[in-house]
Amino acid sequence: MIASTTLLPADTSIEPYGSHMNKEDARSETPSQLYDIKECVGKGSFGDVYRAVDKQSGNVVAIKIINLEETQDDIDILAQEIYFLSELKAPFITNYIQTFVEDVSMWIVMEFCGGGSCADLLKHLPEHKFPEHKVAYIIREVLCGLEYLHSQKKIHRDIKAANILVTNDGEVKLGDFGVSGQIMATLKRTTFVGTPYWMAPEIIARRDNGYDEKADIWSLGITVIELLTGQPPYAKHDPMKVLLNIPLRKPPKLQGRFTSPARDFIALCLTKDPQSRPDAAELLSHKFLNRPTWRGIGTLKREVDLVKILKIRTNYIKQPRFLVSDKVYATGASSHLQSWNFEKTQRLDVKKHKYQSRQQMKHPEIKSAALEQMSPKTEKSPISAMQSADINTPMAITPMTNATSPSLRHYNQEKDFDVSMGLHEGKVAKKHTQQIADKGLNYYRHIILYSFERIFERARSEDTKLVVNRLRHLFEEAEKSQPGLSEAFVEEVYIRMEEIKNYIVETSI
Amino acid sequence: MAFWWKKTPKTASDYAKLLSEQLNKFENATTIDSRRKVQDDCSKYLTGTKHFLLGEVEPEPTPEAVDELYGAIYQLDILRDLLVNLPELEFEARKDVALIFATCLRHSRDNKFVTVDYLVTRPNVVALMLRTPELALSKPNSSDLFLKAGFIILEALKYEQLCRIMLRDPQIWLFFDFAKGGSFEVSTESFQILTNLFTIHQKPVATEFFSQPINLQKFIDKINKLMAHGNYVTKRQSVKLLHSLIMIRSYNHLLTAYINSPDNLKLIMILLSDRSKNLQLGSFNIFKVFVANPRKSKPILDIMVKNRDKLLHYLMSFNTDSKDATFLDEKEYVVQEIESLPRLVSPNSDPSLGTSP
Numbered sequence: 001m002i003a004s005t006t007l008l009p010a011d012t013s014i015e016p017y018g019s020h021m022n023k024e025d026a027r028s029e030t031p032s033q034l035y036d037i038k039e040c041v042g043k044g045s046f047g048d049v050y051r052a053v054d055k056q057s058g059n060v061v062a063i064k065i066i067n068l069e070e071t072q073d074d075i076d077i078l079a080q081e082i083y084f085l086s087e088l089k090a091p092f093i094t095n096y097i098q099t100f101v102e103d104v105s106m107w108i109v110m111e112f113c114g115g116g117s118c119a120d121l122l123k124h125l126p127e128h129k130f131p132e133h134k135v136a137y138i139i140r141e142v143l144c145g146l147e148y149l150h151s152q153k154k155i156h157r158d159i160k161a162a163n164i165l166v167t168n169d170g171e172v173k174l175g176d177f178g179v180s181g182q183i184m185a186t187l188k189r190t191t192f193v194g195t196p197y198w199m200a201p202e203i204i205a206r207r208d209n210g211y212d213e214k215a216d217i218w219s220l221g222i223t224v225i226e227l228l229t230g231q232p233p234y235a236k237h238d239p240m241k242v243l244l245n246i247p248l249r250k251p252p253k254l255q256g257r258f259t260s261p262a263r264d265f266i267a268l269c270l271t272k273d274p275q276s277r278p279d280a281a282e283l284l285s286h287k288f289l290n291r292p293t294w295r296g297i298g299t300l301k302r303e304v305d306l307v308k309i310l311k312i313r314t315n316y317i318k319q320p321r322f323l324v325s326d327k328v329y330a331t332g333a334s335s336h337l338q339s340w341n342f343e344k345t346q347r348l349d350v351k352k353h354k355y356q357s358r359q360q361m362k363h364p365e366i367k368s369a370a371l372e373q374m375s376p377k378t379e380k381s382p383i384s385a386m387q388s389a390d391i392n393t394p395m396a397i398t399p400m401t402n403a404t405s406p407s408l409r410h411y412n413q414e415k416d417f418d419v420s421m422g423l424h425e426g427k428v429a430k431k432h433t434q435q436i437a438d439k440g441l442n443y444y445r446h447i448i449l450y451s452f453e454r455i456f457e458r459a460r461s462e463d464t465k466l467v468v469n470r471l472r473h474l475f476e477e478a479e480k481s482q483p484g485l486s487e488a489f490v491e492e493v494y495i496r497m498e499e500i501k502n503y504i505v506e507t508s509i
Numbered sequence: 510m511a512f513w514w515k516k517t518p519k520t521a522s523d524y525a526k527l528l529s530e531q532l533n534k535f536e537n538a539t540t541i542d543s544r545r546k547v548q549d550d551c552s553k554y555l556t557g558t559k560h561f562l563l564g565e566v567e568p569e570p571t572p573e574a575v576d577e578l579y580g581a582i583y584q585l586d587i588l589r590d591l592l593v594n595l596p597e598l599e600f601e602a603r604k605d606v607a608l609i610f611a612t613c614l615r616h617s618r619d620n621k622f623v624t625v626d627y628l629v630t631r632p633n634v635v636a637l638m639l640r641t642p643e644l645a646l647s648k649p650n651s652s653d654l655f656l657k658a659g660f661i662i663l664e665a666l667k668y669e670q671l672c673r674i675m676l677r678d679p680q681i682w683l684f685f686d687f688a689k690g691g692s693f694e695v696s697t698e699s700f701q702i703l704t705n706l707f708t709i710h711q712k713p714v715a716t717e718f719f720s721q722p723i724n725l726q727k728f729i730d731k732i733n734k735l736m737a738h739g740n741y742v743t744k745r746q747s748v749k750l751l752h753s754l755i756m757i758r759s760y761n762h763l764l765t766a767y768i769n770s771p772d773n774l775k776l777i778m779i780l781l782s783d784r785s786k787n788l789q790l791g792s793f794n795i796f797k798v799f800v801a802n803p804r805k806s807k808p809i810l811d812i813m814v815k816n817r818d819k820l821l822h823y824l825m826s827f828n829t830d831s832k833d834a835t836f837l838d839e840k841e842y843v844v845q846e847i848e849s850l851p852r853l854v855s856p857n858s859d860p861s862l863g864t865s866p
Contacts, residue, residue, distance in 0.1 A: 068741065068784055071843070075742055078696035083656055099693035101742045104785055106693070152604075328784050329741075338782035338823045341815045342775050458698065472531060 031100035031107045035063060040320040041116065047105075048320035051112060062112040067322050078106065084154065085110075090144035094165055094175035103327040114278060115166030115304035118227060122161055124307040124316075132326045133291075134264055134300065135227045138164060139265075140174050140289045142220065145174035147280040150213040154282025159219035160198045163225050170301030175441055194242040197232035198222045202274050205247040214274035217283070225254055228262065261288040280492040444479045444486035521574040524561055525581035528554040532590040535597045544597070551594075552602040559605045579616060580668035583627045588613065589634045592641050595658060596648045598641045603657045611664045632674055639661055639680040642687065642699075652694040655687075659698040663836060666702070669710045676718050681706060685731040688746070689739050702744045707754055715759035725766050733776055741785065748780065748791035748865075768799050778816070782823065790828060790836075797839050800846045817850045854864045 022074070035052040042049035048064035054061060068075065085108075097109040110314045115121070118138060122128055142164055149156055156163075158176065165175040196204070200218035226232045231255035233252035234242045251270035254263050265288035271277040283289070310316075323331075329335050452472040459465045479486050531550045538544040560566050561578060570578075582588065591606050596608060613624040628635055638661055645654035665671040675681060681703075688699035707714050719725050735747035753762045767773050777799065780792035799809065813820070824844050831837060 066746075075697065075746060076701065079693070079701070083696060086653055086656065087604060101693060101740045104741050106742075135724060335784055336779060336782045337784060338819060340775070340778050340782070340812075340819060342812065343815070431840075 002276070003129065005043050011379070031063070031102050031109075034100075035061070035107075035109070037063065040318045044319055048322060050320075050324070051114075053473070060112045060114070062094070062110045064108040064110065065322070065324065066106045066108070067104060068106060069328060072320070086150070088154070090145065090148045092141060092148060092172075092174055094173045103329055110174070110175070113165035113175065114168035114301065114309070116235075117162045117175070118164040118172075119162035121162070121300065121303050121307055122227070122230055124310050125218075125303060130227045132228065132259060132288075132301075135224060135262075136289050136291070136305070137299070138227060139224060140284065141172035142174055142223075143284050145279050146213075146216055146220070147284065150280055155211075155213045156216045156219075158198070159216050160223050160232070164223070166304055170299035173298065196239050196246070197235060198226075199246060200274070201247040203273055204243055212274065214277045217269050217279065218274075218275050220283075222252070222268050224262070224266050224269065225240055225252065228254065228258060229256065259288075261286070261291070261450060264288065268422070271406045284344070284402065332394065332487070378426060431433065442473075443462065443490050447490050448475055448479070448486045521561065521570065521577040522581035524554065524558045524578055525585050525587055528558055529585040529587055529590060530592050532587075535594050544850075546776070548599050548602070549598065551598055553603075554607065555598075555602050555605040557611055562609065562616075562699070576618070577622060579613070582613065583624075586634075588624075588628075589631075589637060592658075592661070594635045595641060596645060596654055600650075600653070603654070607657045607660045607664075610661045613666050614668065622668060625670055627669050627676070628665075634669060635665070636678060636680070637675045638665060639675060639678055642695075643680075643683060646687075646695070653690045654749070655695045656698055659702055659756070662702055663705055666705045666709055669713065672706065672710045673713045673717065675706060676713060682727065682731065685735060689743055693742070696743060697746070700750065704750055704753070707750075708757070711757055711759055715757075717760070718761055719762045725762055728763070729767060729770070729773065733773065736780060737776055741788075744780070744783075744785055745785075745791060748788060748795065752791065752794045755795065760841050764798070767804050768802050770811065771806075771812055774799050774809055774812055778812075778820075786828070793827070793836075793840075797843050800843045813847065814850050814853055817847055817852060820847050 034055060036055055038051040038053065041051050047064055048061055049491070052061050052063045068076070068078075070289050071078075082096075082099050083132070088096055092414045095112045095115060097111065099109065100107040115251050115389040122130070134265075139177050142159070146156065146159075156174065159174075163174070163176040165173050167173065171284065198219040200211065222232050251267070251272055252474075254266050263284070265286050268283065268286070449472070452475070453466060456465055456468045456472075459468055528551070530861075531547055531554055531689070534547045534550075535544070538547045554699055558578070561570055562575065564570060578705070588610070591609070595603060595606060615621070616624050617621070638658075641658035641661070642655050644841070645651050645658050647653055662675075666675065684699040684702050686702065688696050691699065707718075719728070731749050732747055736751070739747060751767075753768055754760055774796075777792050777795050780788050781796050783789055783792070799805075802809075805813070821844065824840065824847070827840065
C-alpha cells in the first residue's frame with residue numbers, strides 16, 4: 001500500500017525531483033512547442049483568445065493568452081480562477097484543459113467552440129437578433145450549465161451573449177468563466193472596458209461580494225433581452241451611468257412585440273430581490289423554454305454556417321490586442337536593463353594583468369560588467385532597430401548584452417546561479433582575455449561567427465539575411481588570410497564600447 | 510438527496526463503516542471492472558457522508574448523531590484512508606474528500622476543535638497529508654490531484670497546532686521544488702501552501718522555525734533559487750513571498766540574515782533590472798530594505814559604492830510614471846541614501862574621453 005512507503009522518516013536526503021517529476025517536466029515544455037497558434041477568435045481586456053491546434057493530437061483548442069505584465073492583479077487571484085476552472089467538467093460548459101506560462105503570459109487551454117459566441121452571431125446575422133424559439137434553445141442549454149455550476153456552489157459572474165459559445169455543430173456551451181469574469185466584477189481597474197449592462201443590482205450595491213448565484217439569473221434575464229433585441233437594455237447610455245442606475249431603477253422590461261411567456265420569463269429573472277428570484281432548476285420548467293411546438297428544433301447549426309459564409313465574404317478578421325510574438329524577454333536581447341558591477345573589492349586594485357596593461361583600460365572597476373557583455377548581442381543592433389539607430393542615446397540605458405554565449409558558460413560553474421541571470425560573482429573579473437584564450441576561446445568562431453549567426457536569426461527580410469551571410473563570408477576570408485584579425489577587431493569594438501559607456505555614465509550624472 | 514445505498518446506513522456510524530469498508534477494497538481490486546465498482550461505491554458513500562456532515566439530509570441529523578459519525582471517522586482512521594486512496598477516487602469524489610476534510614477540521618464542540626485535537630495525537634496522518642501532493646505527481650491527472658491534496662493542507666494550516674507539526678516536518682522543503690518545477694497549478698498551489706505555512710501563525714514560525722539558523726539558511730537558499738531560476742510566474746511569486754516575510758516584524762532573524770549577505774543583494778539587484786516591470790517593482794521592495802539598513806556590512810556597502818553611479822542612473826528612469834505616493838517617497842529616500850555613499854573616483858580616468866563620442 002502506498003502509505004507504508006510514505007511514512008518513512010522523511011529526514012533522509014530530499015531529492016527535489018525524483019523520477020516521478022519527469023512527467024511534469026515533459027509538460028512544462030513551452031506551449032508554443034505544443035500548440036500551433038492560428039487566428040485570433042476573440043479579445044478581452046486582459047488577453048486574446050486564439051484558435052490553436054495541438055501539434056501531437058491534431059485536436060483544435062482555444063487558448064486564452066493573458067499578459068501578466070499588463071494585469072496588476074495578483075497571480076494568486078488568477079491561479080484561483082484556474083483552480084475554479086479545473087474543478088468543472090460538464091457537457092454544457094467549455095471544459096478546461098491546462099495552463100502554461102510562456103514569457104510573461106499565461107496560456108489557458110480550453111475546449112474550442114468553432115461557431116464563436118452568441119454575440120458574434122448577433123453581430124453578423126443579417127437581422128442582428130434571434131427568434132424566440134432559438135433564444136429558448138440557447139437559454140435552456142445555458143440554464144443546464146448554470147444548474148451544474150450552482151450545484152457546485154459556484155457563480156459564473158459574467159453571463160452575457162458574448163460568453164455563450166457555440167460549437168461547429170451549433171450546440172451551446174457556457175464559457176469564459178472566472179478568468180475574465182472575476183476581474184471585471186471587482187471593478188478595480190481604471191481601464192474599465194467591460195460593460196456593466198448585465199450586472200445584477202445586488203452586485204453593484206454591495207461591493208464586498210455580498211451576492212450569490214442568483215446574480216447569474218439576473219444577468220441571464222438581461223441576456224434574453226440581448227438575444228431577442230440585439231442589445232442589452234440601456235445599451236446606448238454611458239456604462240458608468242447605467243452602473244449607478246441599475247440598483248435605483250425598476251427592472252428593465254422587454255420592449256416590442258414578443259409573446260407573454262418570453263416577457264414573463266424575463267420579468268422573473270429580473271426580480272430585484274435575489275431571494276425571491278427563481279433558481280436555475282425552477283426556470284428550466286418555465287413555459288418559455290418548454291413550448292411543445294418548439295421542442296426538437298434545437299441547435300444553431302444554420303446560424304453558425306450562415307455566419308461563417310458571411311465572415312468569409314466580408315473578410316472578417318479579429319485583431320488581437322497583444323501580439324503573441326511581442327515578448328518581454330525577446331530572444332537576442334538581454335533579459336536585464338542594467339548590468340551591475342559585482343567584482344570583488346580586491347580585484348579593484350589589481351591592474352597588472354596583461355589585457356589591461358596592454359590596452360590601458362581606463363576604468364578598471366567597470367571591467368567585469370563589461371566582460372559580462374562580451375557576447376555582442378546589442379539590444380539596439382542596426383538590424384532590429386534600423387529606424388532608431390541613434391547610436392549615442394540608447395547606450396546609456398542599454399546594458400547591451402548578457403553573457404549567454406554558450407562558449408562562455410562553463411566559466412561560471414562555481415555558483416548556483418545561471419549565467420543568463422547575470423549573476424557573475426567576482427569570478428567574472430578573472431575572465432581576463434588571456435585566460436579566455438587559454439581555455440580555448442576562438443575569437444572568430446566563438447564571437448564573430450556566433451554574432452553573425454545571431455544577427456542572421458534576427459534579420460527580418462531575406463535581403464538582410466543575404467547581406468549578413470555575405471559579410472560573414474568576407475570575415476571568414478579575412479580571418480583566414482590574416483589570422484588574429486578577429487581578435488583585434490573584437491578587442492577594438494569592446495574598448496570603444498567601454499569608452500562610450502563610461503563617457504555616457506559620466507556625463508549623464 | 511437522491512443516491513442509493515447498497516446497504517442502508519442504520520446509524521450514523523454506519524456511514525463511516527461502509528466508507529471504510531469500500532476504501533479498503535482498493536487494495537485488492539486488481540481488474541479494471543472491480544476497481545470501477547469500488548470507485549462507484551466510494552463515490553456514493555462519500556457523497557452520503559458529506560451530506561450527513563453538512564446536515565443536508567432529511568431529517569436533519571441530531572448533534573448526537575453527527576458526533577457519533579465523527580467518532581467513527583476517528584476510530585476507523587478514515588482520514589488516513591482517504592489520503593491514501595485519494596488518487597484512486599474519481600473526479601467528483603475527490604472534491605467530496607476535500608470538502609469532508611475541511612468540514613471535519615472545522616468541527617468543534619465545547620470551544621475545542623475536535624478533529625484538530627485528534628490529529629495532534631495522530632502525527633502520522635499529518636505527515637501523510639504533507640506527502641500526498643508528492644505522491645499525486647506520479648499519477649495521471651497529477652495537477653488536479655495535487656490541488657486537492659494541497660487544499661487539504663491549506664485547510665489544516667488554518668489551525669496553529671497542525672501548522673506547528675508541519676513546520677517540524679522536513680517534507681515542507683519539497684514545496685519549494687514543486688513551486689519551481691511543476692505545472693502552473695502545482696507551482697501556484699505550492700506557493701500558496703508556503704505562504705500560508707509561514708504567514709498565518711507567525712508566533713511558531715518566529716520562535717520555532719526561523720529561530721534556527723539551519724532553517725534560516727535553507728529557506729534563503731531555496732527562495733533564492735526560485736527567484737533566480739524560476740519562470741516568470743515563479744519569480745514574481747517568490748519575490749512577493751520573500752517581501753511579505755521580511756516585512757513581518759517578528760521575523761527579524763530572517764530579515765537580518767537576508768540583508769547582510771552580498772549574494773542576496775546581487776540577486777535582488779539583478780531582479781531590479783529585469784525587463785519585467787512587475788519584477789522590478791517587487792524586487793525594489795526588497796532592495797529598499799538593503800538600502801535602509803543603518804548597519805550595512807562591509808561587503809554590502811562595497812557593492813553599493815561600486816554601483817553608486819549605475820544605481821543612481823538606473824533609478825532616475827525607474828518607474829517614473831508611478832503616482833503611488835508611498836513608492837515615490839521610498840524611491841526618493843533610496844536615491845538620497847545612495848547619493849550619500851562615497852563616490853568611487855577612478856585614478857586613471859581620462860579627461861580626453863569627455864569629448865570623444
